Amino acid sequence: MLSPAFLSKLRSVLPAHCVLNEREDLVPFESDGLAAYRNVPDVVALPENEAQVAAVLQLCHENRVAVVARGAGTGLAAGALPVDGAVLLVLAKLNRVKAIDPLARTAVVEPGVRNLAISEAVAPHGLYYAPDPSSQIACSIGGNVAENSGGVHCLKYGLTVHNIMKLRALTIAGDVLEIGSDALDAPGYDLLALLTGSEGMLAVITEVTVKLLPRPERAQVVLAAFDDVAKAGAAVGNIIAAGVIPAGLEMMDRLAIRAAEAFVHAGYPLDCEALLLCEVDGVNEEVSADIYTVRQVLEASGATEIRTADSEEQRLKFWAGRKAAFPAVGRLAPDYYCMDGTIPRAQLPHVLKRISEMSDEFGLRVANVFHAGDGNLHPLILFDANQAGELQKAEDFGGRILELCVEAGGTITGEHGVGLEKIRQMCAQFAPPELTRFHEVKAAFDPDTLLNPGKAVPELHRCAEWGAMHVHAGRLPHPELPRF
Amino acid sequence: MLDVFIERIRAAHAESTPLILQGGGSKAFYGNTDEGEILSTRTLTGVVDYQPKELVLTARAGTPLTEIEALLAEQNQMLAFEPPHFGGAATLGGSIAAGLSGPRRPHAGAARDFVLGVRIIDGTGQPLRFGGQVIKNVAGYDVSRLMVGALGTLGLITEISLKVLPQPATETTLQFELDEAAAILRMNQWAGQPLPLSASSWHAGLLTVRLSGAASAVHAAQAKLGGDPLNDAAAFWQRLRDQATPFFDKRPLWRLAVKPTTPPLKLGDALWVEWGGAVRWLASERPAAALRAAAQTAGGHATLFRGDAPPDGVFTPLAPAMLTLHRALKQRFDPKGLFNRGRMHPDF
Numbered sequence: 001m002l003s004p005a006f007l008s009k010l011r012s013v014l015p016a017h018c019v020l021n022e023r024e025d026l027v028p029f030e031s032d033g034l035a036a037y038r039n040v041p042d043v044v045a046l047p048e049n050e051a052q053v054a055a056v057l058q059l060c061h062e063n064r065v066a067v068v069a070r071g072a073g074t075g076l077a078a079g080a081l082p083v084d085g086a087v088l089l090v091l092a093k094l095n096r097v098k099a100i101d102p103l104a105r106t107a108v109v110e111p112g113v114r115n116l117a118i119s120e121a122v123a124p125h126g127l128y129y130a131p132d133p134s135s136q137i138a139c140s141i142g143g144n145v146a147e148n149s150g151g152v153h154c155l156k157y158g159l160t161v162h163n164i165m166k167l168r169a170l171t172i173a174g175d176v177l178e179i180g181s182d183a184l185d186a187p188g189y190d191l192l193a194l195l196t197g198s199e200g201m202l203a204v205i206t207e208v209t210v211k212l213l214p215r216p217e218r219a220q221v222v223l224a225a226f227d228d229v230a231k232a233g234a235a236v237g238n239i240i241a242a243g244v245i246p247a248g249l250e251m252m253d254r255l256a257i258r259a260a261e262a263f264v265h266a267g268y269p270l271d272c273e274a275l276l277l278c279e280v281d282g283v284n285e286e287v288s289a290d291i292y293t294v295r296q297v298l299e300a301s302g303a304t305e306i307r308t309a310d311s312e313e314q315r316l317k318f319w320a321g322r323k324a325a326f327p328a329v330g331r332l333a334p335d336y337y338c339m340d341g342t343i344p345r346a347q348l349p350h351v352l353k354r355i356s357e358m359s360d361e362f363g364l365r366v367a368n369v370f371h372a373g374d375g376n377l378h379p380l381i382l383f384d385a386n387q388a389g390e391l392q393k394a395e396d397f398g399g400r401i402l403e404l405c406v407e408a409g410g411t412i413t414g415e416h417g418v419g420l421e422k423i424r425q426m427c428a429q430f431a432p433p434e435l436t437r438f439h440e441v442k443a444a445f446d447p448d449t450l451l452n453p454g455k456a457v458p459e460l461h462r463c464a465e466w467g468a469m470h471v472h473a474g475r476l477p478h479p480e481l482p483r484f
Numbered sequence: 485m486l487d488v489f490i491e492r493i494r495a496a497h498a499e500s501t502p503l504i505l506q507g508g509g510s511k512a513f514y515g516n517t518d519e520g521e522i523l524s525t526r527t528l529t530g531v532v533d534y535q536p537k538e539l540v541l542t543a544r545a546g547t548p549l550t551e552i553e554a555l556l557a558e559q560n561q562m563l564a565f566e567p568p569h570f571g572g573a574a575t576l577g578g579s580i581a582a583g584l585s586g587p588r589r590p591h592a593g594a595a596r597d598f599v600l601g602v603r604i605i606d607g608t609g610q611p612l613r614f615g616g617q618v619i620k621n622v623a624g625y626d627v628s629r630l631m632v633g634a635l636g637t638l639g640l641i642t643e644i645s646l647k648v649l650p651q652p653a654t655e656t657t658l659q660f661e662l663d664e665a666a667a668i669l670r671m672n673q674w675a676g677q678p679l680p681l682s683a684s685s686w687h688a689g690l691l692t693v694r695l696s697g698a699a700s701a702v703h704a705a706q707a708k709l710g711g712d713p714l715n716d717a718a719a720f721w722q723r724l725r726d727q728a729t730p731f732f733d734k735r736p737l738w739r740l741a742v743k744p745t746t747p748p749l750k751l752g753d754a755l756w757v758e759w760g761g762a763v764r765w766l767a768s769e770r771p772a773a774a775l776r777a778a779a780q781t782a783g784g785h786a787t788l789f790r791g792d793a794p795p796d797g798v799f800t801p802l803a804p805a806m807l808t809l810h811r812a813l814k815q816r817f818d819p820k821g822l823f824n825r826g827r828m829h830p831d832f
Contacts, residue, residue, distance in 0.1 A: 103672050104745040127676065148622045155619065161626065162597050175805040182783025183741035184589065184762045187799045188810055190596055193629030197622045217678040237537030243560060243650035283678050283705065289698035342618045344538050374619040414620035429623050434612055437816070441625050444812035457624065
């Protein structure tokens with residue numbers, strides 16, 4: 001618990017309406033997008049500008065009080081879960097688009113600006129911000145930087161780390177860091193990369209300069225059905241081997257296809273084992289050439305049916321099923337648990353076979369949706385939390401899937417982050433010397449371990465204990481929000 | 485194979501012997517002067533894994549760039565960041581440690597954008613592995629990219645996994661007679677439109693741009709932009725990438741990295757503009773402080789790329805809070821300051 005003396009100091013550095021510590025005001029902040037992890041914060045600070053953020057950090061630093069930074073709270077790994085005795089520092093009020101430079105193709109924004117709001121603000125200039133996490137209507141750019149968020153278009157356009165130029169950030173001591181530059185590089189170590197994806201553990205971001213791209217002239221999508229998941233997986237590799245880098249390349253398995261079709265009637269073929277959606281974008285002629293190549297490759301790869309969307313309306317319809325896959329699967333069972341592993345694409349048939357075997361073993365169904373282009377797998381484990389033991393089984397199954405991803409040469413998280421949710425699997429992915437180095441990197445920024453303590457990197461002794469330890473995990477709140 | 489390097493670094497750590505990490509030595513001119521015994525990666529060669537369909541290549545640090553590029557070319561793939569060879573036996577490890585990229589950088593991304601994972605040996609002789617061989621990976625801090633451009637000061641890179649890309653089907657290069665201001669404006673205007681641009685350069689009154697992609701797309705863009713097609717364009721871009729034209733023999737040669745829309749800096753006529761306006765190569769005897777001030781005003785930084793270093797080093801000095809962090813990180817990866825001492829910063 002925080003002392004009354006500390007709370008009174010906090011009130012002295014922020015306007016009265018920027019400090020919440022009545023229980024009914026605090027409860028909405030008890031979790032992020034992974035609502036099975038809940039912890040009502042002791043106090044919420046809602047600063048309105050960088051100077052106030054600095055004042056809160058300095059105060060916390062002086063008093064050795066921990067700080068958990070939070071953006072829009074849409075994260076899926078409990079990275080913004082409140083910590084006992086800490087200040088929850090909510091950056092949502094820093095939400096101004098400070099500058100747009102259409103000629104230089106950059107925008108300077110505060111961390112609380114929503115991802116989609118950036119693209120909306122720069123749309124009149126024919127520009128957009130490329131990373132598009134599925135929560136983009138709600139998630140904030142500061143949170144995107146903290147998680148190195150991805151989206152459907154990563155293979156071609158990269159993650160957050162590839163699309164930002166410069167950060168202003170504050171250390172726990174309240175010192176301003178200017179990282180990156182308005183040029184394409186900066187002297188010294190690449191701290192821009194180090195901070196991106198650091199899950200609020202190294203510094204608090206107060207300003208982001210993002211890179212903008214010209215809107216593609218045209219986007220077109222091809223749908224292909226396969227009677228075998230392995231053939232669909234091979235087709236993905238064949239498209240890439242033919243020299244095409246699709247803007248989006250998505251796969252769904254039988255259960256996901258059927259659920260999506262029943263939910264949104266996208267017109268998907270139902271007599272197939274796997275469906276691929278391959279979107280290409282760019283200049284008009286490039287798209288025509290790529291569509292031709294993609295169709296040829298799909299045919300040669302044994303697709304049982306190939307359709308090209310020939311209107312924008314049809315393109316959106318093809319995508320509607322994929323984008324509704326999570327809520328659609330959510331109708332099949334009372335609860336589902338979304339995983340986020342990445343594997344080398346060639347391992348897909350093997351990994352899907354193992355998941356299917358484990359599904360029988362655990363007695364829980366799994367629907368697979370897959371950012372096939374970049375190997376990012378989202379198995380959705382179906383369960384019923386009201387049945388005794390099912391949540392536990394779903395968690396254990398999920399953990400096994402992530403470990404399978406590591407065994408297959410991949411990683412436990414492609415785009416959601418580690419947070420608290422996957423901290424146990426970090427022990428499977430990294431050896432003690434690397435985990436130790438992560439702690440040392442943190443110590444270089446935050447020697448007293450005050451920023452988001454206990455997240456993302458496990459203590460070594462916990463790795464040893466966790467063989468038998470139960471980490472509470474769970475389901476997605478707000479199933480109506482698109483998550484894909 | 486690694487044991488030899490681990491042993492050598494452990495011994496150096498025990499005896500506090502500084503080491504100069506070296507690949508092909510093609511970029512020995514870059515950075516400040518360092519001191520110590522040379523530890524060469526030239527024996528640490530070989531492509532460990534290459535999966536064209538995964539777009540991922542893993543190779544040991546001492547593998548020559550030419551070998552990697554030849555292997556990729558067999559599959560019509562490439563290192564899209566176009567690392568410079570500088571006429572020497574550049575290695576993959578040296579290219580990543582230096583973090584330098586070529587003409588395609590503003591359009592395809594920099595060396596750091598393509599690094600997926602590294603294996604390193606730190607300054608105590610501890611081997612470490614970060615990142616991996618997949619394109620999307622957010623587990624743990626991004627130490628792999630931290631190594632890019634660190635000039636070996638945080639560890640000996642022993643193995644690197646990279647994302648590779650398909651070669652474009654067609655490339656065409658166009659030239660336009662324009663003054664500097666008009667060329668910089670044009671580069672930026674075009675970069676904001678959906679055009680298949682892949683490189684740009686301005687020197688001595690001539691703007692040169694490269695278009696890459698499907699033949700139909702390149703031809704359509706050419707029709708839109710006009711200009712004169714350049715014959716033997718591949719050689720032009722290769723020479724620019726490797727700084728193999730007489731312009732780059734001038735000393736001192738400064739690299740001013742600036743916001744790409746920065747108007748002409750009017751710091752002298754010995755000038756070559758690259759990267760859509762974001763890099764201005766300048767041969768100038770002007771004081772370092774003046775050039776740094778100009779670059780910083782333009783949102784960037786100035787590096788003495790070739791020539792005798794000014795007293796405060798070739799790189800733009802870091803702000804105090806940033807310097808503190810650099811020291812702290814260096815301390816964690818190389819506590820005795822053995823690797824490439826002084827190469828990046830006079831203090832470490």
